[in-house]
Amino acid sequence: MVEQNFSFDILHQDKTTRARIGKITTPHGAIETPNFIFCGTKAAMKACAADTLRDLGVDIILSNTYHLLIQPGSQLVQKMGGLHNFMQWHGPMLTDSGGYQIFAMGHGSISAEIKRKNIPGRRKTLSKITEEGAHFHSYMDGRQIFLTPESSIQIQRELGADLIVMLDECTPFHVDKDYTARSMHMTHRWGDRCIAEFNRIDDGRQQLYGIVQGGVYQDLRRIAAEYTASRPFFGTAIGGCLGDTKDSVIEIASWAMEYVAPDRPVHLLGIGGIEEIIRGAALGIDTFDCVSPTRMARHGWALAPFEPMGRVNIRNARFREDRSPLDETLGNAASGAYSKAYLHHLFKADEILGLQLLTQHNIAVMVRLMADVRAAIRAGDMAGLAARYGVTL
Amino acid sequence: MVEQNFSFDILHQDKTTRARIGKITTPHGAIETPNFIFCGTKAAMKACAADTLRDLGVDIILSNTYHLLIQPGSQLVQKMGGLHNFMQWHGPMLTDSGGYQIFAMGHGSISAEIKRKNIPGRRKTLSKITEEGAHFHSYMDGRQIFLTPESSIQIQRELGADLIVMLDECTPFHVDKDYTARSMHMTHRWGDRCIAEFNRIDDGRQQLYGIVQGGVYQDLRRIAAEYTASRPFFGTAIGGCLGDTKDSVIEIASWAMEYVAPDRPVHLLGIGGIEEIIRGAALGIDTFDCVSPTRMARHGWALAPFEPMGRVNIRNARFREDRSPLDETLGNAASGAYSKAYLHHLFKADEILGLQLLTQHNIAVMVRLMADVRAAIRAGDMAGLAARYGVTL
Numbered sequence: 191m192v193e194q195n196f197s198f199d200i201l202h203q204d205k206t207t208r209a210r211i212g213k214i215t216t217p218h219g220a221i222e223t224p225n226f227i228f229c230g231t232k233a234a235m236k237a238c239a240a241d242t243l244r245d246l247g248v249d250i251i252l253s254n255t256y257h258l259l260i261q262p263g264s265q266l267v268q269k270m271g272g273l274h275n276f277m278q279w280h281g282p283m284l285t286d287s288g289g290y291q292i293f294a295m296g297h298g299s300i301s302a303e304i305k306r307k308n309i310p311g312r313r314k315t316l317s318k319i320t321e322e323g324a325h326f327h328s329y330m331d332g333r334q335i336f337l338t339p340e341s342s343i344q345i346q347r348e349l350g351a352d353l354i355v356m357l358d359e360c361t362p363f364h365v366d367k368d369y370t371a372r373s374m375h376m377t378h379r380w381g382d383r384c385i386a387e388f389n390r391i392d393d394g395r396q397q398l399y400g401i402v403q404g405g406v407y408q409d410l411r412r413i414a415a416e417y418t419a420s421r422p423f424f425g426t427a428i429g430g431c432l433g434d435t436k437d438s439v440i441e442i443a444s445w446a447m448e449y450v451a452p453d454r455p456v457h458l459l460g461i462g463g464i465e466e467i468i469r470g471a472a473l474g475i476d477t478f479d480c481v482s483p484t485r486m487a488r489h490g491w492a493l494a495p496f497e498p499m500g501r502v503n504i505r506n507a508r509f510r511e512d513r514s515p516l517d518e519t520l521g522n523a524a525s526g527a528y529s530k531a532y533l534h535h536l537f538k539a540d541e542i543l544g545l546q547l548l549t550q551h552n553i554a555v556m557v558r559l560m561a562d563v564r565a566a567i568r569a570g571d572m573a574g575l576a577a578r579y580g581v582t583l
Numbered sequence: 584m585v586e587q588n589f590s591f592d593i594l595h596q597d598k599t600t601r602a603r604i605g606k607i608t609t610p611h612g613a614i615e616t617p618n619f620i621f622c623g624t625k626a627a628m629k630a631c632a633a634d635t636l637r638d639l640g641v642d643i644i645l646s647n648t649y650h651l652l653i654q655p656g657s658q659l660v661q662k663m664g665g666l667h668n669f670m671q672w673h674g675p676m677l678t679d680s681g682g683y684q685i686f687a688m689g690h691g692s693i694s695a696e697i698k699r700k701n702i703p704g705r706r707k708t709l710s711k712i713t714e715e716g717a718h719f720h721s722y723m724d725g726r727q728i729f730l731t732p733e734s735s736i737q738i739q740r741e742l743g744a745d746l747i748v749m750l751d752e753c754t755p756f757h758v759d760k761d762y763t764a765r766s767m768h769m770t771h772r773w774g775d776r777c778i779a780e781f782n783r784i785d786d787g788r789q790q791l792y793g794i795v796q797g798g799v800y801q802d803l804r805r806i807a808a809e810y811t812a813s814r815p816f817f818g819t820a821i822g823g824c825l826g827d828t829k830d831s832v833i834e835i836a837s838w839a840m841e842y843v844a845p846d847r848p849v850h851l852l853g854i855g856g857i858e859e860i861i862r863g864a865a866l867g868i869d870t871f872d873c874v875s876p877t878r879m880a881r882h883g884w885a886l887a888p889f890e891p892m893g894r895v896n897i898r899n900a901r902f903r904e905d906r907s908p909l910d911e912t913l914g915n916a917a918s919g920a921y922s923k924a925y926l927h928h929l930f931k932a933d934e935i936l937g938l939q940l941l942t943q944h945n946i947a948v949m950v951r952l953m954a955d956v957r958a959a960i961r962a963g964d965m966a967g968l969a970a971r972y973g974v975t976l
Contacts, residue, residue: 233928237935241916262903262928269904270924278920510655511662523634527671531663535626535655542630542935 196352196397196424198455202568207583208447208474209567214425214455216282216352217395218274221249223455223476224563226462226556227284229484232257233267233277236484237545238553240279246522246550247557252284252479253277255345256291259335260328264348272350284353284479287342287384287401290429290459292316292324293360319359321376339383343398347391355427356384358401363431370405377403378417385421397424399457402446405431411442415449426450428475429459440469447473464495464559468581471563472572483556487548490537492516493555495579504548509534516551520558524550589745589790589817591848595961600976601840601867602960607818607848609675609745610788611667614642616848616869617956619855619949620677622877625650626660626670629877630938631946633672639915639943640950645677645872646670648738649684652728653721657741665743677746677872680735680777680794683822683852685709685717686753712752714769732776736791740784748820749777751794756824763798770796771810778814790817792850795839798824804835808842819843821868822852833862840866857888857952858974864956865965865976876949880941883930885909886948888972897941902927909944913951917943 195217202211212223228235228243228251235243235251243251253273258264270276273283296316317325323338337345339357346354358377361370381400388398400418404410418426428446432439443458450456455476461467462480470478483493490505494516502509509530516533518526524547536544559579566575576583588610595604605616621628621636621644628636628644636644646666651657663669666676689709710718716731730738732750739747751770754763774793781791793811797803811819821839825832836851843849848869854860855873863871876886883898887909895902902923909926911919917940929937952972959968969976 232932232934233925234932234934234936237939239916239936239939241920261932262924266904266924266928270906270922276922276925276928278916278925511659513663523632523671527634529663529669531655531659532626532669532671535669539625539627539654541625541627542938543627543632545935546630546632546939 195394198425198453200453204472204567204572205570207472207572209471209563209572210474210476211564211567212455212476214282214476216397218280218282218352221282222564224467224471224560224567225249225477226467226560227252227457227477227479228553228556229254229479229481230277230279231481232261233273235549236488237542237549238484240277242550243279243553244281246553247561248281248553250282250284250477251279252286253349253351254291255285255288255342255349256295258285258349259288259337259345260330264345268348268350274350282353283351284457285346285349285351285355286459287346287355287357288337289324289342289358289401290360292326292337293362295329296324296326321379323357324359339380340387343384343387344391347396350395352396353399353425354388354396355399356381356401356423358403358429360430361403361405363434365405367405367407367410370403370407371410374403374405374410374414377401378414381417381421385423399423399425399427401427401429401459402450403430404446406433406438406442408445411445412449415446419449419451423451423454425455425457427457427459432461436463436465436469439466440473443470443475444473447475462556464493464500464579465581467559468563468572468576468579469583471567472576472583483552484549487552488545490544490548491552492533492548493552495555495559500580504530504533504544505537506534517555520551520554522550522554524548525554588787591818591846593846597865597960597965598963600865600965602864602956602965603867603869604957604960605848605869607675607869609790611673611675611745614675615957617860617864617953617960618642618870619860619953620645620850620870620872621946621949622647622872622874623670623672624874625654626666628942629881630935630942631877633670635943636672636946637674639946640954641674641946643675643677643870644672645679646742646744647684648678648681648735648742649688651678651742652681652730652738653723657738661741661743667743675746676744678739678742678744678748679852680739680748680750681730682717682735682751682794683753685719685730686755688722689717689719714772716750717752732773733780736777736780737784740789743788745789746792746818747781747789748792749774749794749816751796751822753823754796754798756827758798760798760800760803763796763800764803767796767798767803767807770794771807774810774814778816792816792818792820794820794822794852795843796823797839799826799831799835801838804838805842808839812842812844816844816847818848818850820850820852825854829856829858829862832859833866836863836868837866840868855949857886857893857972860952861956861965861969861972861974862976864960865969876945877942880945881938883937883941884945885926885941886945888948888952893973897923897926897937898930899927910948913944913947915943915947917941918947
């Protein structure tokens, strides 16, 4: 008898919105949803150790297949006992397919951080996309890499996260509807190949998410959502281009949400704004991820959801003599024990400790946000939650 | 009645060496000696929060008057409730006088780290030394600063550490005996001015250390040690040039140790090598400080006192697939939970977390070293300790 390692249970359905309380069970524990998946890109949360994440109340993290494939390599991670053991995170974990970075970085619109570290200028790393897969080269050493649906699944098996994601083509923002449609259909063929490869090597320790592509086109989003619902994916991820405003993100996600499988967990890829999370939860989205809370911290931005701007930059001179902490109600030292004046000093003095403390604070803000979302759903008060966070549902 | 805030008690005297177990009591708690004072240069341990220091068993830290004077300024620290409150370190703390950095940085032999961050090339920041004090300019903004014995005491009062240090002239390595002698005598006059200023503003919350200068000259070291013993300092610090080998450090310190006040705590400034600490403890030295354990960590060096070299560089390719932790007997996650392969990966991937974890490991090694030194003194087995650490007493 095979143990039931995975499940998704809907514990409570909101009456006034499509928000819901869910529970995703994995071999590394269960999480309640809606929840936020914190990004530990290269098998490490930047400036925050795994035990600190646990202390801050983090439930689930992700790591990026693309980065790990390039450094240190998935086979090394496997030899070291898999991602959980390698990075000493013993809770639920997700890896993405590598698709997003191949395409986002490949077209030259690479994130500022990676640019600054590794690439002089905006070199294209993507060489060619064919029906078979994607050819690109490593930003570390130029080495040619060929990623296929099958190899993405194999690599994610080696990495060993609980939840893994099918390979998709993530179309760039400027492409037209014809290209988007052709790409989406290829992504669906890739999805079927991912399922076949997943089933071939399945050992009961992972589950697979499908991805809804279709860009900014309502009819394509429907086709893509129906595709994922028609296949035996464990979960559904909404990816690709969601427009460039908060409203467009929510609108496009809502198109997909009408047709995804309602009994599976839904993840909205790469979205981490407080407004989008609250409005997304009201659509029935179960998990979110984004580097922004921790990346903003490293640039001096402390999340402050109840301030007019939603954040403050601790480098601002007005904090020079501010004896108050960021938010002592958050119950952690970074938010409650240190004065803003001290955090300001750490950033002005280029002390690494400043990055650490602000990272912890921003994580704590996101953990509280998700707990607030779940409490509001349970209380049937999504409207009250939205009002408190200054969001219009 | 004034409470007895400070004391130094010798709890145990070794029979075969001059090593001793002491107890320094301050308003922020008591520490047993021999002990190591970890360097939190700019009111921050680099890459390590104050509560982590406590968890690692750190008893006492220091902060540097020179750096704090320049940024954020001692008056700001005072407004924020003093260093303990500012940085949330609630145990014993020491500040130095600012002298070392004025002279070490002033002559252009500035530490690599500060150079890299703040100064293009090796600019001299020291303008002039007179009987009155030292004129130098800020490495931040070029602003002229005039530090006198009196202002050094006032600034350290504003910073509010428990243990403070008299201002000295720290002579550069190339000066001759005549200059060293003249400088030493001026340092003694500065010491008397520091005592006068200390007494004028004493509020019972700090105690003052004298400094033994005298360079590499045995007769000058005697004069300087006798000077400190003849004045009502709480403790004695041995500073200045101690030659350029481990043997010269110990030899020159031993000249001073013959004449320092035997009933006061003795601190050896800026020395943190394992060999020098063990041999220094055997001379009766009570405390040590050095940036090296934490600085080495940031450069990838893990202290490994029982390995042939005494340290290993985690960037070395031989650790790429090494599943073993650095040292699980140390009882902290950084040393025991993570594999060397993971730490190697973090450094190769330029992850801040690598600096954090190696810093914690090196701190733990130093904490254990000092506990081992105290245990060996209590057991009358300094020879066994030295043998275990590969040191010849």
